[in-house]
Amino acid sequence: TLTFLKTNFINIPFFFPTEALKLVIEAAKPGVSVLSLCEKGDAYIMAETGKVFKREKDMKKGIAFPTCVSVNNCVCHFSPLKSDPDYTLKDGDLVKIDLGVHVDGFIANVAHSFVIGASKEAPVTGKKADVVKAAYLCAEAALRLVKPGNQNTQITEAWNKIAHSFKCNPIEGMLSHQLKQHVIDGEKTIIQNPTDQQRKDHEKAEFEVHEVYAVDVLISTGEGKARDGGQRTTIYKRDPSKQYGLKMKTSRIFFSEVERRFNAMPFTLRALEDEGKARLGVVECAKHELLQPFSVLNEKEGEFVAQFKFTVLLMANGPLRITSGAFEPEFYKSEFDVQDPELKSLIQSSASRKAQKKKKKKVSCTVGHKTLLWFCKQCVKYRI
Known part of the structure; x- marks a missing residue:
């Protein structure tokens, strides 16, 4: 799939967030400040998106979500200003990196979690390993469940079961949104760990072909209740x-x-x-x-939160994940595992799309463009 995309598309936005994420992860070492990592991620996105579609003077492109680096019990949205208190990374910190890119309003988001200093020789154990593994497996389950014909409630229930297997909880009320051109928070959503009232109010929805979602998983070793941490909203x-x-x-x-x-x-x-x-x-x-505002949220001190986010296109032959980080499962050794046999089987199943039979009739570029939801070489000129 990657070869096909690189061959048939021009600098499409979903390569940028994955590369930006990789750059920030590689720079996240003990002694490095969070501010410097946020600046590095944002600078890379602006530089790379500035290289494409230069002739389209009116086209907006760049950051779809600023680089955030949230550590340990900080849930999300920590991206300090130069005048704010900074945080310096330490060995053993559980780091969450979250960012997004857009070209002409077509959005691709990604988030990834890792523990500084983790390796095959020195794997992480205990609560940090539990929450990272739980969040990763929730994301893998979602990739297989977010497909045409399924309901958003199926993902909510799966996340609860997987998180509880690891003695963890999804962050209460967090939403994953449908993406549309210029819209990062579309109408259809997937809710995490809803309260009774949220469960009643949240609209059930069915996934449909050619929709795009930013699937955002946030799992905590604590109660799963995110609170305003008092840091400046930036x-x-x-x-x-x-x-x-x-x-x-x-x-x-x-x-x-x-x-x-x-x-x-x-x-x-x-x-x-x-x-x-x-x-x-x-x-x-x-x-x-x-x-x-996107407030900086925190769990209780002493707890840990892990996050994985990916952007997925719902194609006719299955979901196509277009952003993700490189997860190293052997770096995290948890004493727990998924208990539900159906979910365990689901996660172990292949997430690859079914091969489509080649059609003899050539698809016109306007139809192909709408189907692929991005800019291909043949239909840039159509500007759909």
Whole structure:
């Protein structure tokens, strides 16, 4: 599949996040600051996306989700500013890297977890190994369940069973979203570990051919309840449905730059031309809900959270995962395993798509483009 994609597509966005993730993972060593890793990931994405479709002056491309590096009990969205308290990585830290890329609004997200210093010779054991293994197997189960005809509730139940097998819990109420062009939080969602009220309110949905999802797994050794950790929120997203006449000049200048540069994609205040003024301007915008915050969330101190996220295209012959990190199962030795025999069998089954019979009739490039959901060499000119 990888060879086919490289042969038939031009610098498609889902190669960028995987390579950016690899770059950040390789740089994550003891003594390295989280801020430097976030800057490295974002800089790589901007540099690489800047090399494609140069003639399309009006095309927006770049970061679909800023690089976040959340450590140990920090659940998500930690991407500090230069003026914020930083964190320096240590041997044994459980690190979660989360980022996303888009080209013309076509989004590819990825997240990966690993423990610094883990190796075949010195595998991780205990709670860290349990939660990493549980999260990884939840992601593998989801890859096989997120397919046309299945329901979103099937994934929710599978995640609960797998996590509980490892004495862990999915983070309560977290959502995986359908992706659409320019939309990172589509209508159809998969919910993790819902409360009774969330279970009643959450809309059931069936997966359909040619849909795209960012499947996001977050598993905790604790109760699975994420709380605002008190750190500064640095990531926001424009809410196109909200309008308000901003009173402060600083806010208006800030908001104008946000609309011009990021449209409806999440962004970090670190990316603004003047970080200091951005910190001031964002306050009024967030207060009146022009921007949606991505708060830094934490589990209880002493617990550990692992995350795996991948982007998947629901093709007619099966799901196609287009982003992922390289997981090393022999680095993590847990005393637990999946208990449910059906889920165990599911995870052990092949996730490869069924081969389609070649059609003699040549598919027109516009149809092929819509089917493949990205830019192929033959139909860039159609700009669909």
